[in-house]
Amino acid sequence: MQVALSIKNLQKTYANQLHALKGIDLQVEKGDFFALLGSNGAGKTTAIGIVCGLLHKTKGSVEILGLDQDTHENEVKRLIGLMPQEFNFNPFEPIEEILINQAGFHGINKSMAKVQSDILLKKMELWDKRLDMAKSLSGGMKRRLMLARALIHQPKILILDEPTAGVDVEIRRSIWAYLKELNSEGMTIILTTHYLEEAESLCRNIAILNEGEVVEQTSMKKLLANVSHQVLILESLSVLPKNITQEKFACERLDDHSLQVVLEADINITDVLQDLSTQGVSVDYVRSAQNRLETLFLCLTAKDN
Amino acid sequence: MWVAYKTIVIRDVLRFSRIWVQTIFPPIITTTLYLLIFGGLMGERIGQMQGIDYLQYIIPGIILMTVITNAYSNTVMSFFLSKFNHSIEELLVSPVPYWVILLGYTSGGVVRGFVVGCCVLITTSFFVEFEIDSIGITFVTFLLTAILFSLAGFINAIYAKSFDDVTIVPTFILMPMTYLGGMFYSIDILPEFWQDVSRFNPIYYMVDSFRLGFLGVSTSDFWTSVSVLLIMIIILAIVSFYLLKKGVNIKT
Numbered sequence: 001m002q003v004a005l006s007i008k009n010l011q012k013t014y015a016n017q018l019h020a021l022k023g024i025d026l027q028v029e030k031g032d033f034f035a036l037l038g039s040n041g042a043g044k045t046t047a048i049g050i051v052c053g054l055l056h057k058t059k060g061s062v063e064i065l066g067l068d069q070d071t072h073e074n075e076v077k078r079l080i081g082l083m084p085q086e087f088n089f090n091p092f093e094p095i096e097e098i099l100i101n102q103a104g105f106h107g108i109n110k111s112m113a114k115v116q117s118d119i120l121l122k123k124m125e126l127w128d129k130r131l132d133m134a135k136s137l138s139g140g141m142k143r144r145l146m147l148a149r150a151l152i153h154q155p156k157i158l159i160l161d162e163p164t165a166g167v168d169v170e171i172r173r174s175i176w177a178y179l180k181e182l183n184s185e186g187m188t189i190i191l192t193t194h195y196l197e198e199a200e201s202l203c204r205n206i207a208i209l210n211e212g213e214v215v216e217q218t219s220m221k222k223l224l225a226n227v228s229h230q231v232l233i234l235e236s237l238s239v240l241p242k243n244i245t246q247e248k249f250a251c252e253r254l255d256d257h258s259l260q261v262v263l264e265a266d267i268n269i270t271d272v273l274q275d276l277s278t279q280g281v282s283v284d285y286v287r288s289a290q291n292r293l294e295t296l297f298l299c300l301t302a303k304d305n
Numbered sequence: 306m307w308v309a310y311k312t313i314v315i316r317d318v319l320r321f322s323r324i325w326v327q328t329i330f331p332p333i334i335t336t337t338l339y340l341l342i343f344g345g346l347m348g349e350r351i352g353q354m355q356g357i358d359y360l361q362y363i364i365p366g367i368i369l370m371t372v373i374t375n376a377y378s379n380t381v382m383s384f385f386l387s388k389f390n391h392s393i394e395e396l397l398v399s400p401v402p403y404w405v406i407l408l409g410y411t412s413g414g415v416v417r418g419f420v421v422g423c424c425v426l427i428t429t430s431f432f433v434e435f436e437i438d439s440i441g442i443t444f445v446t447f448l449l450t451a452i453l454f455s456l457a458g459f460i461n462a463i464y465a466k467s468f469d470d471v472t473i474v475p476t477f478i479l480m481p482m483t484y485l486g487g488m489f490y491s492i493d494i495l496p497e498f499w500q501d502v503s504r505f506n507p508i509y510y511m512v513d514s515f516r517l518g519f520l521g522v523s524t525s526d527f528w529t530s531v532s533v534l535l536i537m538i539i540i541l542a543i544v545s546f547y548l549l550k551k552g553v554n555i556k557t
Binding site: 014015054055073080084086092097101107109 | 306308309311312313316319320323386387390391392394395396397398399400401402552556557
């Protein structure tokens with residue numbers, strides 16, 4: 001399997017002596033949909049910034065599809081499309097112009113850039129706004145503009161730093177579908193997000209950064225298999241009895257209509273529902289109190305680990 | 306690289322064209338006022354300078370001052386704004402060599418200097434009749450001056466961290482140097498000591514050469530002026546390229 005991104009012993013110390021990256025090692029396979037997670041200040045954006053050439057590294061090496069970033073700076077940049085976390089376009093430029101200019105920086109002439117920009121503007125549902133100044137767009141539209149800009153030169157690796165922050169649910173789902181489509185066509189996608197359900201539903205492999213170090217790198221399936229328990233909220237339209245026996249599972253009565261149940265790995269939900277039914281509890285709705293990945297994430301990034 | 310260079314220049318030209326009320330129109334108003342006050346009202350009392358009517362004499366200086374301030378302010382504002390709104394990252398993540406970025410921004414400044422210079426030239430033709438003595442000398446001097454001040458503006462933009470930093474140099478350094486560089490007078494009329502001081506001011510050589518091209522009169526040798534300008538351009542280009550490649554105030 002060819003490696004799309006290889007990071008070895010990457011270190012970054014800022015001028016204020018903040019050690020943002022303490023020697024991380026990461027490998028992302030070609031064609032992967034990879035999640036890079038971590039709490040605020042974990043070093044995700046710093047790592048991305050170094051990979052994309054926005055920041056200087058202190059030590060270590062970065063290779064993109066076998067090309068060393070230090071010796072093939074411009075070739076590496078051609079292979080990457082970056083959608084950053086912060087808005088970084090001129091708000092006084094028309095949207096279409098932003099895309100065509102970005103293509104121009106990659107050496108794509110205007111007529112070819114126009115074709116690609118038309119496709120992306122339609123895909124991102126920005127076609128009607130193409131002649132408007134970027135400042136007139138809503139937050140979600142600005143994010144979609146940055147995604148379109150990252151794709152304008154058809155990169156091999158797409159790096160997304162919080163791509164759907166501030167985007168409404170409907171558009172978020174359509175972006176997810178588009179990202180899945182791009183990935184199925186062979187594009188390697190590296191994603192950082194605060195929406196852990198996003199990472200869980202899109203990504204096959206994952207790395208978790210904490211305080212500048214990689215605390216976990218594995219496949220999403222393996223990671224989720226480590227979840228020892230799930231917390232569920234069971235809701236009933238009728239009033240719940242005051243005393244519920246907790247022999248097979250732990251539960252807590254939250255109010256007259258809801259019950260929180262901790263489900264260990266060896267117990268399934270059907271057993272719980274049957275047990276509750278024998279106690280005269282009819283459950284109308286079941287929902288997860290916490291996303292599975294969120295449970296693991298909190299565990300892995302806890303201060304005392 | 307040619308496509309990337311063209312993109313940078315066209316983007317910059319579109320930027321200053323969109324805000325023509327702030328970029329192109331004010332120099333025309335300022336020139337009109339200079340010509341009315343210094344040329345029309347005071348000029349008649351001053352008479353002639355180096356054998357030329359005062360109104361005609363100050364035209365090259367006025368045009369060149371416009372070129373200097375516009376080439377400088379275009380590059381400084383354009384690059385500083387791209388740092389300010391982080392759109393510089395569009396270039397940093399792209400495979401554009403640093404020298405192309407530098408050349409692109411410098412060319413943007415030269416184009417604005419040329420456009421505004423032409424507008425001012427047209428404006429002056431409403432006040433006084435003149436013929437350009439040597440188009441070659443005039444154009445070479447314009448080009449070297451515009452390149453030099455575009456590069457100076459670029460260095461200012463790299464170091465600038467606020468809008469104040471962008472205006473300090475033009476107000477406190479550039480403007481006094483321009484006025485003291487013989488824009489409104491010939492340095493012949495100064496005491497010898499101040500003539501020697503003026504020769505340390507690079508703007509003196511630019512104004513003098515431009516006047517040579519325009520009116521055919523000068524107080525210094527044209528090739529000396531060209532040499533001074535070329536040496537300064539080379540120095541500023543090397544410094545600009547080094548700062549950009551190192552990512553000073555651009556990359557942490």
